Amino acid sequence: MPQCPCAVIPVPNPTPLPPAILDEALARVQEGVLVYGRDGTLVHANPAAQVLYRSHPLYSGAAPRIEDLLPPHAVPQAREQGRWNDYLPFGEGRVLAAWLHPLPDGEHTLLLLQDPGLVRDSDQELLRRHAELNVRLTAAQEQLLQAEKMASIGQLAAGVAHEINNPIGYVHSNLGSLQEYLSNLFALVDAYDRALASPDPAAQRQEIDATREQLDIDFISRDLPQLLTECRQGIERVTRIVKDLKDFSRSDRDHSWKLADLHAGLDSTLNIVWNELRYKATLDKQYGTLPMIECLQSELNQVFMNLLLNAGQAIEERGVITLRSGAADGMVWVEVGDDGPGIPADVQQRIFDPFFTTKPVGKGTGLGLSISYGIVAKHHGRIEVDSNPGEGSRFRVVLPTRQPRPRL
Ligand SMILES: Nc1ncnc2c1ncn2[C@@H]1O[C@H](COP(=O)(O)OP(=O)(O)OP(=O)(O)O)[C@@H](O)[C@H]1O
Ligand SMILES: [Mg+2]
Structure with a gap:
């Protein structure tokens, strides 16, 4: 230079x-x-x-x-x-x-x-190499972003697997009951067939009533619709988790800025992350009214996930995570708060530095906030931190509703 x-x-x-x-x-x-x-x-x-x-x-x-x-x-x-x-x-x-x-x-x-x-002429070669390095750096940054996203999914895999296993478990057990109910219903149909084929079907009424009782048909007719509803809900739940995972892991490589509903993104991120947090925290959700905003939604979901995970990790035993949102003056904001130990001033100065972590080896890479900072800056927004030791922390992401148009 x-x-x-x-x-x-x-x-x-x-x-x-x-x-x-x-x-x-x-x-x-x-x-x-x-x-x-x-x-x-x-x-x-x-x-x-x-x-x-x-x-x-x-x-x-x-x-x-x-x-x-x-x-x-x-x-x-x-x-x-x-x-x-x-x-x-x-x-x-x-x-x-x-x-x-x-x-x-x-x-x-x-x-x-x-x-x-x-x-100077001698700088020309440097200039060319610098521009080349810039291109490579951008590609490396994109790879890092995707790698961090995948690493967080890895971190959450056990919880997500549990969340998928749970509905699959009851759908499986309901299918066992449905199979049994079905064979009872066929047995009843057989009994009716036999009665109809007999010379005096009306005389078979008593036998049919006994078969109905023996096969628990009254209970089956009450239970069967409920079992089917549960199966449908279980499958819908799995479908939603898989869709959330797919949305989350998608890379916005094509850099397509689209109008998106931040609350929908927050909710699908919560679905993935909550398994990790539910044993420690209760959620206090206070959504305001938000307009659609122009953004790279899966990248913003990555920011929300990092903030939610940090909030959960900050809580030592049990606490509350507060998720709030609102809009004012052409900007929207989403705030993730926790009632954990807060962040001392000297640590606060470094939390956005890449690889800065206070977590034990294997627990944190120190990339969550630095990557989130980059994503929010790319959206022409900012992240505000409000934290005092002993009073918990609030991370507020402030974003414009529309991106500035390149006018050059
Ligand atoms: N809600 C919070 N409460 C207290 N400290 C926090 C909170 N959020 C972040 N920090 C501090 O900021 C540091 C950096 O956070 P960052 O998300 O960048 O990395 P990490 O959580 O340590 O690791 P990674 O996110 O890569 O798994 C954390 O190690 C922690 O010291
Ligand atoms: Mg983190």
């Missing part, structure tokens, strides 16, 4: 420049200089920046918002670490060097774009 063109040169006695001089100076800078407001709208672009983004093949005439140009983690990283820099693919194999700096007023952000043509 070449050095940022804005690297600070010490000035002995800085005097504020008149705006006209500043504009003139910026007009002569070869790098693209863009200033964004807090809400991501463009407030200033020097002529070099305008030439750069107008040359983008997807440019549609509108001023590009910050999220149209940069990957989702860029702004949070710049806010946290004081700056962000990377190479940006800019259409047709072109790559720009980009630097992002929050400005000291806390409101504006400076984005500098440098055309590779201005970069």
